[in-house]
Amino acid sequence: MGGSEDEDDEDDEEALQSGNLEDLRQVEKRMRTAARVLSHWKELGPATGRSRSDLVEQLIADICQYHGYTPFLAEKLFEIFGVEEALDFFTASDTPRPLTIRVNTLKTRRRDLAQALINRGVNLEPLEGGWSKVGLQVFSGSSVPIGATPEYLAGHYILQAASSFLPVMAMDPQPHERCLDMSAAPGGKTTYISALMGNTGEVWANDSSRGRIKGLGGNVARLGCRNVIITNVDGREFPKVMGGFDRVLLDAPCSGSGVISKDPSVKVNKTERDFMLLGHLQKQLLLCAIDSVKTGGTVVYSTCSVTTEENEAVVSYALRKRSHIKLVDTGLPFGKEGFKSFRGKQFGKGIELTRRFYPHVQNVDGFYVAKFAILAKEKKAPEALEPTLPYETLPINEDEEEAAAAAADDGPTFDNDEDEKLIEETKKRQFKKKGLNPRADKGKAGAKAKQVDE
Numbered sequence: 085m086g087g088s089e090d091e092d093d094e095d096d097e098e099a100l101q102s103g104n105l106e107d108l109r110q111v112e113k114r115m116r117t118a119a120r121v122l123s124h125w126k127e128l129g130p131a132t133g134r135s136r137s138d139l140v141e142q143l144i145a146d147i148c149q150y151h152g153y154t155p156f157l158a159e160k161l162f163e164i165f166g167v168e169e170a171l172d173f174f175t176a177s178d179t180p181r182p183l184t185i186r187v188n189t190l191k192t193r194r195r196d197l198a199q200a201l202i203n204r205g206v207n208l209e210p211l212e213g214g215w216s217k218v219g220l221q222v223f224s225g226s227s228v229p230i231g232a233t234p235e236y237l238a239g240h241y242i243l244q245a246a247s248s249f250l251p252v253m254a255m256d257p258q259p260h261e262r263c264l265d266m267s268a269a270p271g272g273k274t275t276y277i278s279a280l281m282g283n284t285g286e287v288w289a290n291d292s293s294r295g296r297i298k299g300l301g302g303n304v305a306r307l308g309c310r311n312v313i314i315t316n317v318d319g320r321e322f323p324k325v326m327g328g329f330d331r332v333l334l335d336a337p338c339s340g341s342g343v344i345s346k347d348p349s350v351k352v353n354k355t356e357r358d359f360m361l362l363g364h365l366q367k368q369l370l371l372c373a374i375d376s377v378k379t380g381g382t383v384v385y386s387t388c389s390v391t392t393e394e395n396e397a398v399v400s401y402a403l404r405k406r407s408h409i410k411l412v413d414t415g416l417p418f419g420k421e422g423f424k425s426f427r428g429k430q431f432g433k434g435i436e437l438t439r440r441f442y443p444h445v446q447n448v449d450g451f452y453v454a455k456f457a458i459l460a461k462e463k464k465a466p467e468a469l470e471p472t473l474p475y476e477t478l479p480i481n482e483d484e485e486e487a488a489a490a491a492a493d494d495g496p497t498f499d500n501d502e503d504e505k506l507i508e509e510t511k512k513r514q515f516k517k518k519g520l521n522p523r524a525d526k527g528k529a530g531a532k533a534k535q536v537d538e
């Protein structure tokens with residue numbers, strides 16, 4: 085784990101030149117000591133002669149200076165990992181993860197690709213731990229541009245972080261199925277799904293970003309994925325656009341708190357509001373993903389974030405809102421269990437089956453993977469049928485949401501007056517769509533609508 089000795093030497097060199105090395109070493113030592121004292125406060129605290137809050141304040145100030153985080157995010161990560169482990173996370177997030185590529189089995193075999201690249205002078209090895217048959221780790225030192233070899237241009241491989249393989253492995257797509265990758269660009273996972281399905285069946289690859297769709301199209305074409313259909317809509321349009329999929333992957337838009345080594349701007353540009361809005365969007369998208377799958381199907385939810393509000397809280401929300409789903413084993417060979425609770429909040433049934441991956445533990449990007457099985461919906465008497473709550477009206481704030489959940493026991497609650505209005509509006513829209521006058525006599529309109537349907 086961590087950077088190479090050469091990189092450390094370069095950092096030291098820079099710090100030396102700016103006359104700061106001694107300061108940095110001192111700050112580093114002070115942080116480690118403070119973290120150890122805080123973790124064993126009862127035994128070690130009194131001897132410091134300082135208050136706990138004073139020490140926490142100093143530690144946060146040091147982290148902000150040394151690692152460049154805002155106090156807000158530093159504290160947030162403390163809460164997730166505890167102080168000592170958080171320091172390991174900060175250090176690992178300041179160094180790049182190993183460079184990895186995924187072999188495109190639609191075009192070649194790992195052995196053949198490895199040989200071709202070795203012949204060009206690339207140093208590589210299978211991924212550590214033997215958990216992937218399609219991954220190769222590329223070592224620095226060779227002058228070969230790994231993103232521009234003839235094999236790359238011919239689509240024999242894609243540059244892909246190792247942890248990004250995991251949601252697709254959990255999804256386990258099968259030949260001839262109909263799958264949806266709801267937020268797919270630039271297509272690392274879509275092209276893997278396509279390969280696992282052996283270019284059979286259908287992979288609907290969707291992304292709401294027009295700009296990012298171009299990259300997705302490029303990768304799909306380069307890797308020769310002929311079973312992929314690309315769409316460019318907001319994921320929340322599913323299942324209105326189409327449904328009945330065998331499997332859906334929602335690799336959700338997220339804060340990127342697990343991939344800070346790739347995008348250090350996350351250290352300073354995320355606010356409480358960002359996390360709240362992201363959590364809200366993720367919840368909406370996850371419900372839509374679930375509603376787009378047929379009975380007996382599978383949904384995989386993943387993020388490259390380590391925060392609970394983007395992970396366990398989203399999954400628990402879905403469990404509360406959809407009673408016909410359950411969490412199942414991801415089948416992934418490593419990873420830490422999802423949190424059962426966080427700051428007094430208990431997460432849903434089976435949450436320990438979800439998996440967390442960390443840069444400082446497995447030397448992979450921070451990731452989260454949850455897998456749901458979609459069961460048959462309980463049959464209800466026609467008069468008991470509830471309208472589906474429009475996704476736009478999902479409560480945005482946790483308190484609001486919790487109050488709703490408490491009142492609901494298992495299923496979603498509905499405000500009758502509001503629902504009446506919504507049902508009326510939906511009916512009107514449907515009538516208009518069919519060229520009917522919504523104000524016309526209900527009986528006649530109903531009869532005409534029936535004719536059109538037939």
Ligand SMILES: C[S@@+](CC[C@H](N)C(=O)[O-])C[C@H]1O[C@@H](n2cnc3c(N)ncnc32)[C@H](O)[C@@H]1O
Nearest residue numbers: 267268269270271272273292293318319335337
């Ligand atoms: C984590 S990235 C997906 C990475 C992709 N799965 C891969 O492996 O290459 C999240 C994606 O979600 C897309 N996105 C954001 N909001 C969305 C929405 N409402 N519906 C669909 N896609 C959305 C973003 O454009 C972005 O490409």
